[in-house]
Structure formats: structure tokens, C-alpha cells
Amino acid sequence: MSKRFFDPLSGVHVPHRKNTALMEAVRMPAPSSVVIPTVMHIGAPAKPIVKAGDKVAVGQLIAESGGFISAPVHASVSGTVKKVEDIVLSNGRSAPAVFIESDGEMRPFEGLEKPKVDTLEELTEAVRASGIVGLGGAGFPTSVKLAIKDIEQAEYFLINGAECEPYITSDTRTMLDYTDLVERGVRRISDFLKPKAVIIGVENNKPRSIAALKKRFEDDPHIEVKSLPPMYPQGGEKVLIYNTVGRVVPEGKLPLDVGVVIMNVTTLANIEQYIETGMPLVEKLITVDGSAVKEPKNIFVPIGTRLRDVFEFCGGFKEEPKKVLYGGPMMGTAVPNLDAPVLKNTNAVLAFAEKDADHKQETPCIRCGRCVNHCPMRLNPPAIAKAYNNKDGEALYKQRVNLCMECGACSFVCPAHQPIVQRHKLAKVVLRNWQNSQKGDKA
Ligand code: SF4
Ligand code: SF4
Structure with a gap:
């Protein structure tokens, strides 16, 4: 590809403001209710299979996958379905959502079973059933990335731990607090893909994460923890691929077309957790920060929790927020109101006071x-x-x-x-x- 259309050496130096990087994630208690949309991924909406009055438990399937590029949806709290009704999402798309009133017990669904994962096909099927999508923000169903027809194609397995967006530290906490899960996930998926190299790309402004991961893989010359210069958007899929394996993903092509399977580090940890426990994707580790937030934190939140409950758990607001975002200030999208729910691909919610709201003419x-x-x-x-x-x-x-x-x-x-x-x-x-x-x- 001509240089004219690809220059990963450009990008910008952004103020990182990783204020929560040293804050271990805490688990938020069950909210009184959740709103779980059937579209929290790229692709076809999931199809609801529950109705008002149904009792549900944590991890129970509430909406089936709507096609090959889609993902099933599971209850994130135990309780009673109050209604299934269309809501408008922040991207303007309208889709059915399942409203669940929590019983406060967070009772796991009795039918949960660990998946059998002895082959790549079984792994792909397990990831499909888990409802896991790209958790770094992309929301692309992860099972599709693993549905590889010719395994020889997968030359590199690349794990994205760059986390280059300002404020967001949820991947950092995954790498630090769940290093075990990351290690086992990397080894398990690498065993199936058999790539010629595994690379974990992390910006060098996360020295603790780099050190923790390097220690885990120092015995294996095929697994490299690559320290990358902090440059936005280092974590962009195409940029990271170029900066780690030197390949350019052409327009209209996928990473696999240039021999790369790429996955966000938190996505990988969630896959491993599903395989080890059978609990599908029902909660998210998110960063809550911004100048309007009283007590910024990293928290585990049931998917579908309304943002007003999330902010309340973080002490509420120091002053009225003038801008609230899903995600970071560079790629984040504006939240229409505080009743909007945490989605599968939410990695942060930020609330800014007037002085930082950035309404420039x-x-x-x-x-x-x-x-x-x-x-x-x-x-x-x-x-x-x-x-x-x-x-x-x-x-x-x-x-x-x-x-x-x-x-x-x-x-x-x-x-x-x-x-x-x-x-x-x-x-x-x-x-x-x-x-x-x-x-x-x-x-
Ligand atoms: S958003 Fe990023 S990729 Fe798109 S034109 Fe701007 S700098 Fe380039
Ligand atoms: S003013 Fe803005 S849009 Fe115009 S050339 Fe400069 S940076 Fe680009």
C-alpha cells in the first residue's frame, strides 16, 4: 500500500490523565434495576427470548444471537423481567431492551456449565455462546475473529494492551489485577492458533503492566511483551498491527488477511474467565472519571446498569456535569442522558464540569x-x-x-x-x- 494512505508514525501526543491507574477495581453492588439492550455489538441485534414477568438469574440467556455477526445477551442481575421495549441508543439506533428489576441477590443461573474447549472450533463456539464482543470499545463479536478457515493464516497473535485513550485505565487494571487470567488466556488461545509469534503490545507509560506480563512469559521466547511509545492512537487496530509486526491492513481487508489475529487484553481475560467458570459476559470493568466526578474509580458493573447509578456509586457529582461520555475524550460518544446503560463495549464513562466540557466554537x-x-x-x-x-x-x-x-x-x-x-x-x-x-x- 502506498505510504500516502498509511503513516502510523504520525498521530498525536495527548495528555494521558490516567488518574485511576493505581486504583484497584471494586465491585459495585447490584443496582435496583438494569436496562439491557439487544444491540451492544456490531452486527444483527440479538432476539429477546424473555417476556414481562419472567424470573431470571445472573448469566441466564435473555436474547439469542441474531446471526453469524451478532452476539447473545445474558441477564446481569437476578430478578424479574418488567418489560421488553425499544430504546434509542447513543448512536441513534433503536433496538429492544430487556428491563429487569433486581432482587438484590445476584443469584447465578443454575444451568451454567463450563464449555468443553478441546479444539479451535469448540473455542470459537464457546466464545460465541459467552456473548463476548471486542471490549476495548469496538464491539465486534469476538467469535467471528476466531472462525478461521485456514489456521496457517494466523501467523501472529496480537494482544492489544496499548490503552492509549486519556483517562481510561480499565485494561491497565486487567493486566495488573488479573495477570493470571491474561496469562492462561494467552497460553490457551495460542495453543489453538499456533502462531509463529505472540505479541502483547503495551504503551511504555504502563511500566507495572509491562513488568507483570514480562515476568509471566519470560520462559517462552514465542511470547513477547512489546513496550510501545505512548502515541495516540497506538491502540488503533491498524496502527498497532503496523507498529508491532510491520504489516499494513489494506482498505476493506481484515487483520487476518495480513496474517494477524488481534484481541483486546480485557476481551482475552473475559474469554478465559468464561472457559474456567461458565459465566458469560454479564459485567464490565470500567473507569469512571472526569472533572465532575467526586470519587473517580475503576469498578465492575453489571451490564445494563444506568449511568446515574454508576455515578452515585462514585460519590455523585462535585458539580453539574456539562458533558458525559461513553469512552474517552478522543473516541468517546456523548451520552444522551444518565438513564443510558453501561454496554458490553463500555470501557469508561467520563463526566466533565463546565470548564472541561470543551464546547469550542x-x-x-x-x-x-x-x-x-x-x-x-x-x-x-x-x-x-x-x-x-x-x-x-x-x-x-x-x-x-x-x-x-x-x-x-x-x-x-x-x-x-x-x-x-x-x-x-x-x-x-x-x-x-x-x-x-x-x-x-x-x-
Ligand atoms: S479520525 Fe483519525 S483516521 Fe480519521 S481522518 Fe482523523 S486522524 Fe485520520
Ligand atoms: S483548519 Fe482544521 S480542518 Fe482545516 S486544514 Fe487545519 S487542521 Fe485541517
Whole structure:
């Protein structure tokens, strides 16, 4: 691929603000109720199989997978289903959600069993049944990554522990507090994939995590803990692949097309936990931080817990939050209101006071080129803006807007505060419509 479209040496230096890095995760008590959406992943929604009045227990299946690219959903508290009703998610998508009133007992479902995992196919099936999706934020069903037809393809097994977004420390805590699980997960999955090398990529601003992992794998020359310079977006899948194994994932291709199976470190720990206990994905380790939060923490939260309950567990607010985000300040999405639930791919919730809410006034582009120079994919946001404003699908195709990973590095450096990421999201829709119309013309 031409250098023009990929320059992982760019990116930006962001203030890390990892205020909670030394805070061991604590478990939040059962909330009085949860709202569990059937879409917390990329792909088809899961199909609800419970109705109002049903009694459920922790880990019980409440919505079946809706297809190959989908994931089942499980009850995160024990109690009674109050209703199954559509809700609007923060991405504007509407989907059914299961509302459960908790009995406060967190009673595990009696039918839970450890999966039999003697082959890669059984591992893939187990991961599918566990409901685990990319927990670093992507939400792509993890079983799909493991459904490998030709095992020779998997040359590298890459574990993403970069955690380059400011504020977020949930992966850091997984690496420090659950090193055992990470170690057993790495060894188990590596045994099935048989890659020629296993690499765990961690930014070098997490020396404790690097030291803990290096100690675990010092006996195995095939497993390398790679210390990476802190540079945003080091944890972007394509960037991490380039910076660890030197391969470029071309547009429209997957990591496996260049010989890489890549997985977030917390995703991997959750897979191992499911295999060892039979408990599917029902809770998330998240970072709660931001200038409006009284007591920032790392906490385990039942999936579906409303954010107002999460913040209350963290002492409430020092002052009224003006901006609340799912995820970090670079890639996070605005939370519509505090009744929004914690999702499977939520790794942090941040609440900012007025002074940090960052409502900067947008001004016209001054063509300074900073966004181009800092884009790891070497995209040209002003040219994309022109094509988008003209609704010119062909020009958007030529500008490779689909390569944009929405990392926000361009917006971070833009002196005009242009809404580049939001524009690129919309431009991808224009491009998709244009591509569909082209197919129609040929039919
Ligand atoms: S950084 Fe902002 S002002 Fe500069 S060229 Fe890019 S969009 Fe325009
Ligand atoms: S959001 Fe897209 S255009 Fe902006 S720096 Fe990241 S990849 Fe480049």
C-alpha cells in the first residue's frame, strides 16, 4: 500500500490523565434495576427470548444471537423481567431492551456449565455462546475473529494492551489485577492458533503492566511483551498491527488477511474467565472519571446498569456535569442522558464540569494541514469535507474516507475546531449510498 494512505508514525501526543491507574477495581453492588439492550455489538441485534414477568438469574440467556455477526445477551442481575421495549441508543439506533428489576441477590443461573474447549472450533463456539464482543470499545463479536478457515493464516497473535485513550485505565487494571487470567488466556488461545509469534503490545507509560506480563512469559521466547511509545492512537487496530509486526491492513481487508489475529487484553481475560467458570459476559470493568466526578474509580458493573447509578456509586457529582461520555475524550460518544446503560463495549464513562466540557466554537478551515500531518492513515480531511459538502460519492471513494478509523487525532489538532470525525461518519454513509447506486446501475 502506498505510504500516502498509511503513516502510523504520525498521530498525536495527548495528555494521558490516567488518574485511576493505581486504583484497584471494586465491585459495585447490584443496582435496583438494569436496562439491557439487544444491540451492544456490531452486527444483527440479538432476539429477546424473555417476556414481562419472567424470573431470571445472573448469566441466564435473555436474547439469542441474531446471526453469524451478532452476539447473545445474558441477564446481569437476578430478578424479574418488567418489560421488553425499544430504546434509542447513543448512536441513534433503536433496538429492544430487556428491563429487569433486581432482587438484590445476584443469584447465578443454575444451568451454567463450563464449555468443553478441546479444539479451535469448540473455542470459537464457546466464545460465541459467552456473548463476548471486542471490549476495548469496538464491539465486534469476538467469535467471528476466531472462525478461521485456514489456521496457517494466523501467523501472529496480537494482544492489544496499548490503552492509549486519556483517562481510561480499565485494561491497565486487567493486566495488573488479573495477570493470571491474561496469562492462561494467552497460553490457551495460542495453543489453538499456533502462531509463529505472540505479541502483547503495551504503551511504555504502563511500566507495572509491562513488568507483570514480562515476568509471566519470560520462559517462552514465542511470547513477547512489546513496550510501545505512548502515541495516540497506538491502540488503533491498524496502527498497532503496523507498529508491532510491520504489516499494513489494506482498505476493506481484515487483520487476518495480513496474517494477524488481534484481541483486546480485557476481551482475552473475559474469554478465559468464561472457559474456567461458565459465566458469560454479564459485567464490565470500567473507569469512571472526569472533572465532575467526586470519587473517580475503576469498578465492575453489571451490564445494563444506568449511568446515574454508576455515578452515585462514585460519590455523585462535585458539580453539574456539562458533558458525559461513553469512552474517552478522543473516541468517546456523548451520552444522551444518565438513564443510558453501561454496554458490553463500555470501557469508561467520563463526566466533565463546565470548564472541561470543551464546547469550542467552530470556525472556517484555514487550510493549515495539521489534520493531514497527524492522521495515521494520511487522509485529507479538507478534501473529504469538500467532497462531503458536494455529496460526491466518487470523490469520497478517491479520498479513501472508509480508511478513517474515527480516532479523533485530526480534531484534536485542528485550530478551527472542525467536527472532522462527525463529518467523516456522515461521509461514509454518502459513500455507501453512492456505492449501492453504482451496483444498481450495473444490475
Ligand atoms: S487542521 Fe482544521 S483548519 Fe487545519 S486544514 Fe485541517 S480542518 Fe482545516
Ligand atoms: S479520525 Fe480519521 S481522518 Fe482523523 S486522524 Fe483519525 S483516521 Fe485520520
